Structure formats: structure tokens, C-alpha cells
Amino acid sequence: MTHASHSTNSPFRGFTLREWQEHYRTAPGSLRTTLSMVLGSLSHTDNAWIYRATANQLEDQIAHLESLRQKAEGSMAALPLFGVPFAVKDNIDIAGWPTSAACPAFTYTAEADATVVANLRAKGAIVIGKTNLDQFATGLVGTRSPYGAVRNTFNPDYVSGGSSSGSASVLARGLVAFSLGTDTAGSGRVPAGFNNVVGLKPTKGWLSNKGVVPACRLNDSVSIFALTVADAQTVAHAAGGYDAADAYSRPNPRTAPVAISAHPRFAVPDSLEFFGDAQAEFEFDQALDRLSSSGVTLVPIDFTPFRELAEQLYYGAWVAERTVAVGQIFEESPEVMDPVVRGIVANGLNYSACDAWRAEYLRAELSRKINLALEGFDALVVPTSPTIRTQEEMVQEPVLYNSQFGIYTNFTNLADLSALALPSSLRADGLPAGITLVAPAWHDDALASFGRQWQRSLTLPLGATGITLKPEEYMTSTPLTASVRVAVVGAHLTGMPLNFQLTSRNAVRIEQTTTAATYKLYALANTTPPKPGLVRAETGSAIIVELWDIPLARFGEFVAEIPAPLGIGSLELADGRTVKGFICEPWAIPDATDITHFGGWRSYISHLASLKNA
Template sequence: MPATALDRVRDAYARIAHVRRPDVWITLRPLAEAEEDARAVDRRLAAGEQLPLAGRTLAVKANIDIAGIPTTAGCPSYGYRPAADATAVARLKAAGAIVLGSTNMDQFATGLVGTRSPYGAVPSVLDPARVAGGSSSGSAVAVALGIADLALGTDTAGSGRVPAAFNNIVGLKPSRGLVPTDGVVPACASLDCVSVFARTLPEAELALALVSSPPGRRAPHRSPGPWRIAVPTNAQLGEMDDGWAEAFEAAAARLAAAGARLVPVDLTPFTEAAAMLYEGAFVAERYTAVGAFVDKETPDLDPTVASIIRGARDIPAHRLFADQARLAELRTRAMAGFAAEEADALLLPTTPGHPTLADVAADPIGVNARLGRFTNSTNLFDLAAVAVPAGVLKDGHPFGVMLTGPAGTDDRLARIAAHLTTPARIAVVGAHLTGQPLNHELLALGGRLLSRTSTAPVYRLFALRTDPPKPGLVHTGQGGTAVEAEVWELPVQGLGILTAALPRPMAIGRVELADGTTAPGFLCEPGAVQDAEDISHHGGWRAYRSS
């Protein structure tokens, strides 16, 4: 770990240059400015100040004010230059965090996909063909890439949770009102929350504690006993991507194995309320926020966002009152279900699937609506939520779940979520093997060696021209050979951190092992080995290095 705040900032900018993801940023601060802030933090530390976030790098969604940086909300012509930081930003800076810049987002925080931006679509850090999720897309990816230690987003309909799930990080959506929203461009002012992203749950909790005001509402004291977790049936969850129902069942089983008691829940009021957020009159509040600007029809407006906001202009007042009455009825039913089972939290998949960029381009409204099936109702029902990684799917993509509970249960939800951050496996064949130059990365992330084995005989191994030297494993099928491998166990967040730090041409994919099982592992893009030496006949990286 870098010794000083200045070292941390310089490492962050080196990482920015290395990953080459300009889509993440709307305004990246000059390195010299961030370095000056870092020197100030180091001086404060030397003077004896206690700074819980000393030198932590911070990314901020572009609808949250950063003094001196344009607040664009994803629309250049809307931008203004604030004189002061939003309260949440100011509190993190006071604790020693150093702002890197403002991040890309779905325009006016209207979307869960991360593609509705004139600054470009933001792909997932784990699969460039899939969306990063939105609207806080850039903030989540900056954390997942290992650039920012922390990031601020907003969450009205799921914008602080969906991108967390798609990028294998933690997203906290606090109880409404817990974090001040002054200095935040509103989406729906009565529902908006400032959210927090981090790579681990403890880091996210620390940041949330520092930005929070003294809460006016806390959950009633709970008598000792096992957590009671409301879990819907697969039938009530509805259609999901392949393998997602099984991954959700596995997450629920992990909570049960940790001592939780799983209780039934009727999900109907939650999903019916979720549909009301955009299909009902509540979307009119988005027109109240930025409708006058959208009516100017500037050329940098995203067409999907503009159509949603303009469409809310003529919703009659009587429809809003009818929807408020309907929402109150649904909330009563939902909370009655909680009370009847004495549930501490509701467990849900964060989303029902992970769409590709092509999926969104083909059906921008429909795909976005599907993504909000489980998240849209949270703020309508005045609930708190935490989204955490919950494993890896059969295709190697991350799977995330969300715990929600009544307002004031933020701490409780985090304590329950900690039981879900169970280990993941990873297969290594090169510089991460025991005794090799990069093995310390696995150990630093809490890794533990499970077994020494080999791959199935369907791979070729190549010596890449890198520093330090490392191999490239390529799946070839016929003509392949078995390659020496080790299987390691990592905390699920550790797998996310390791994945985010991978330089091209390396990638995480499913590695077939000698015993017929598979595990996520390091693979190499086939195009990168055209001029590399084929070292497969050595049987493994260690044997090649010894030779």
C-alpha cells in the first residue's frame, strides 16, 4: 500500500493511464491539482490530525457538486460551475479523501443502464459487451477498476445498486434523509438518495458513516436471535437470465448456513410498486426537476431521457393523487408482510439479468424497465438497501443480491450482508502460482491455496513479453494440452479487485480443470499470442521458467 496520500494519488492516475477508460469520466482533475490536495492531507496527518480517509481517492457522480468542476448531470449544455462542494463531498474531503473528478452517468440520472449519455456508453468492467448499469455508471466503474477507493452516486430507482451488481462491488443506498442531498441535481427530489460505492463492505460502511447526518430514525431495538430473512419463491421473482435463479437460491442458502431463518414473503406489492415509478404519475417529479431545461431541446439531450421527461409534462394532477393512494395501499401490504414474519430484511437479486449494449440499443425502454424490477420500489416504500456481490455465475459473470429493510436499518442490513461475502475460487497457471512474483497479490487479498491440479487438455500456454514475465493461457480444444494449475480461494470482493486490476490482454474466464470442474481463471486474448512463444510442451509455467 502506498505510504502517503501523494503516493496514492499518483498510483490512481497511473492506473487511469493504464486502463484507458475515458468513458468513465466527464471531468478528470489535472494531476497537479490532486497532488496538491494530497500534499495538504499529508501535512494534516503530520500535524497530528485524525483523518479516517487519509489519501483515499474519491470519484463523484456528475450530478453532485464539486467546487470548481462543472456539474453537468450528463448534459454539457446544462452544466454550471458550483462555488462549493455538496455536503456529502465536503464531509469526505474533510475526512481526508481526495477527489479525482466527476464521473459519467445516465443523463439527469434517468436510467439504469449507463448508456444514456452524450459522453458515451459505459461498459461493465468485467465484460465490455455488457452495460455497466446506471445511472451511476462511471462512479461504479472507477471503483471496480481500482482507480477510486470510494465513489459517490445517487439512487432513486436503483442507480446505486444496479451498477454495483454489474461490476462486482458494494453499493449502499441509505435510508432517505440520512445523507444530505443539497448540492445534488434532483431526479425525483422526494425520493433521491446519495449512495456510496466501495470494493469492500467495511470501506462502504465507513464512508456512509462519515457522510451521514445524525439519523432521526433508527430501527427499534431487536431482541437477540437469528436473523429472519424474507425470501420470495422463484415463481414470484419472474423470468431471469439463465443461471440466476440457481445463484439466488445459493445466496439464500448461504444466509441459512450462517444461522439466518428464511421466511416466506409476498413479492407482489413490491413489483407492482416498482412498475409505478415510471409507468405511473411519479415520473412527473422528473419534469419538475429539469423539465424546463429539457423543453429547450438542446442538441446534447439523450433522446430516450428527453422523451421520458417530456412525457411526464402533461400528467394530470388527479392521476398523481390516485397513484399516491395506490402506493400507500401497496406499502401497507408490503410492510404487513414484513411484520407478520417479523422479518429483518428482504433478500432479492439486485437485477433479473445483465443486458448487453446491443440489448439496450435494440430496446432501451424495455431493458431498463426490466432492470428496475427489484430496485424501483425501495425508495417508494421508504426502505434502506445494500447491494453486495454474491458469487460468480456459470458463465464467469458476477452475481449480486440486495438486502432491503425499513428506514433506519442501514447498520442491520450491512451486518446481514457480511454473511454473503463468501469466498470465490480462482484458477491460476502463471505468475500467481505459489512462489511466483505475483503470488503476493492473492495473499494480500486474503487468498488461500485449495489444491494443486492441472487444466483439462484443451489449452495452449504462451510466454508473453511482459514485466514481470507471465504466460497467456488460450483455450484451443483439439490440439491442446494439460497445464499445471493451482486453485485458490478468495473473498468475493477480492476476486473483484483482482479482476479489475487485470491489464489487457488478460481476462477472467471459465477454466476447465482436470477433474471436470471449472473455476474462474486467468485467460489470454488469442490475438495477443500471435508472436508469443508456445511453451505448452513444458507442461506449465514453473517448468518453463526452470528450463
């Protein structure tokens, strides 16, 4: 049974981004009363929160948002998150608010917003509060905080997962529309899995870490919790982007696919460990069966390098990076730290600079093996966590059980991978079970494209709200700018001789459709392989085309291979959309054969084959 402690009577409980947008469309003057109601509904005894906005802090944000709306002159396109309340993990700065990293002695007042917060506020979002965490983001459990252990939202006897425990909890209960966490070793995925929500672990460097208290700067990622995959994707695009002020920020090269292929191939570990948790093992097997039945090809791969790299994060010289990150407070006042966290941080003193270099060489070698192993696959699918533990069990074995939670998460940032944690099912004991999709860097949108389909196929409640997903919530409201949609009509169609020019550039087939009924199709003379020419005409027909999304950075080289008389122009589709597509110069038409009546190139090729075999 879902745990209902600290529930809210707010009418906005469990609102998705789409519902928030609709609310303000129908009640445009309700911004102040709405947000005051949301803030007022938050319990002061709920230890998922460390800090809640004051009335003045909320009013300052509202006034700023009203000024943004005035500048927009009625157009809300620039404010897609208008008035949407969100929560922020308390190791991320908000100007004028305290940042504690769950260590009261460490607390300071932030001078400026973290870049991700500033980006979200610029899109209209409103910070409602800051959330509890495993101290200094060190842990996957949600119990290592002087503010108290955050309870699982489905059963308070169990852990919430960490370190982003509070962000997962308030989101799962529908108190906010989305929340920010951080993820170094799984802190944005394990809590998502334990609380039945979506956890997006972006590619390192996409979301800036400026204004974030570091855990391991080389491996930190700001992460996103949301009730739907579409919402997580929208928030990531609003929050992300290159930030010159963050030395580890990097621009998206726009070479990765933005969708999963029509016939996905997922890698699966050849050996799986669940530490005796039969229910977790059963639910993962069920998830694999659902993937297979939906058309995904599952292929076992050697998981050894993944496992070896995962072990390095806490049992190798990498732990010394946490020692550096905590810094002065550990050196001068270690007694103020959580004892378990202090013990982990102290281990970093056991390693030399030589050990650190050896660890980096090993990381690079294992990372290369991992990325090579994932070639030819759309993603790796793993359990989000192999098991879950009670609060009491965690007291008995705080380090061992924490380590168990991370065997399918710890390697991800070390190998420069993207990841998406998805709800999967509810176990027989009522606790959530989840899967995580892992792919190379910058495949975030591709993972989200499949995640939306996956979430659509389930009948799970959103988090612990008891609310189910509405059909219109499946799709992202974010227009993706990392690709170009191209209509192909002939030799580039699936299975045709030039299709490799698309697939070799990570293009993904989106759908088959038809042009508007204003085109003629011709078989061009003297082309190898045979190619058609598509020409706009007053008296034409609808011609079958395939739509492919090509990564933006690969589009130019694709176009460069197109020979005359063909080129790329704008095509009108039957449903009114306009996309880029193949067109033909008029001078080639007199020598060509009109094949419009076949309705498409594939039918014409089949006709030629039948004549040859007759």
C-alpha cells in the first residue's frame, strides 16, 4: 500500500507540466494564489524538505516571473515552465537561500543561482523548496543526513534511496512538478527506482555544475526527477546547455541519434546479481519479457568490465576526489560530519597521486571496453537496483548494502554514458521495481524516445500519487533541435541500396507517410543505383515517403553525397507538415518515366522485378 504520510490536500497534487500549462491557460490570473497554495500545503514536519521558500522569497520569484511575462508580450512560447513549482536538492545553489549539503556546519548563503536553476527560472519555473540528501551526496540510501532518514513513499519501513532522497520523495508524492537531484554514482536513479518515478541522468557536461557543491567533479551530473519521461526530457532541455563558467561543461556535438530505431537491440548483462531478492529478480525477468514482446531484441553481453568499473568508484582511488570535494570541513571539523560519510571521505587519504593515475588509466581502459561492447546496440538494460533494504537493515550494514545498490549505476559516469531510470512494475510486496536504460554520451533524447513508449505501455500510477498517465502526456512538448527530419522517397528507403547513408550517420526512421497530393514521381534515366525524382505539380498524387531524423551535425555530409539532378528542399506532407526532403531539378524530367500511378518507389521496383521474373 502506498505510504500516505505528509500527503497534501493541494488540488495541484500530481500535476504534470502539461496540466500546469493548461491550468494557467484557463486561469491566467491565478499565479500568486496557486503558488501560495502549493507552498502552504507543504508540511513542516516532512523531513524530505530541508528548506522551504519564505513568503517573501516566493513573492520575489513571482514578481520576476511577471516581468518576464510582460517582456514576452503575451506570447508564452519563451516561458514553457510558467509558474511550474519545482524542488532543488540542497547541494545546488539558489541566490539568497542557504545551501547545506545536509551538513549544518557547512551551510552558507548562496550569492547566485546555480546555472541550471537560473536556466529553469528563465523559462518560468518557481523554486518551492530545497530537499534532504545523503550528506555531501555520499550514498545511495537516503539515511545519512542529520535531518533524518527520508522514508520510502510506498512503505516507510524501507529506504528511499539516495543521495537525492528528498527530491525523489517530494516528486513521487506529487508535491512538485519536477525536482533536481545530482547523480555521481546513481543518486538520481536509485531513488527514482525506489519511488516509482522517472530519473534522467544526463550526459556529463550537458547540465552545468556551476553552483553545485561537488561530490566528484569529474563525475557529477545534475539529474532530473519527473512523473513522466516527456516531462523529464522537457526539463533537461530547459536546464541544459553549454556553460563557459563550468570547466567541465561541453556543447552537444549533435551527432547522436535522437530516437531509438524501429527495431531496437538492447544489451543485457550475461550474469545478474540480486543478492537474494527473489522479487526483484522476478520483476526484472518480467520487464525483459515485456521488452521482447514489444519487439526489442535482447542480446546478453559480458558484464565484467561494467562491474569492474563500478567497483572503482568507492573501492579505488576515485574516493579521494570526494576527500578533495569536502575539503576544509573534513580537515578542520570532521566530528560535525555523518560518521559513515566521514569514514568514506577519510578513505581517500589512503591513496597517493600515483594511485590516482593508475585508477585513471584503468578507468580509461574499462570505459573503452564498455563503449565498444555497446556498439551496435540502442541501449543496455539493467535493473535500476538489484534489491532494496529496510531502514533497520541499513543501520546494520550501511556500507555493504549501499554498495549493493550501485552495481548497475556506479559505472555510468566513469564511462561517460547517459542513463534513464524508468518505472517498471510494483512487486508483490507493494514496493516499486524499475529498469534503467544506458547508452553512450548524448543519446539522452534517444533513450527518452523509447522511455515514452515504455511508459505508455504500462498501467502504473505516477509515483506514489495513485494518478495514472493520461494519453496526451506521452509525448514531449519540447521541439528537438538536435536533428533534421528528412523525407526519403527512393533509394534511401528502408532496405534500399542507399539506406546505409542514413543508418551509418545515426539517423532513425520515424514513420512512413505520404506527401500532399501535389507531387509527381519519375524514374530517372541513367542513374546507378536506380533513383526516382519527386516534382511538385498542380495535378499530382500522394507519394509514399519515409521520415528519418538525422543528427544535425551529420546532415551536411549526408546532403553532400546527393548527386544532381537531386537535391534537398521542403516537402509538404498529407497532414500539412513541412519537412526537408528529396526534390528533383526540372531539366531531368524530359528523359524520365512518369511512375506517379504506382504511388511510391517501392511499388515501382516490385513491378520491375515482376516483369523480370515473368
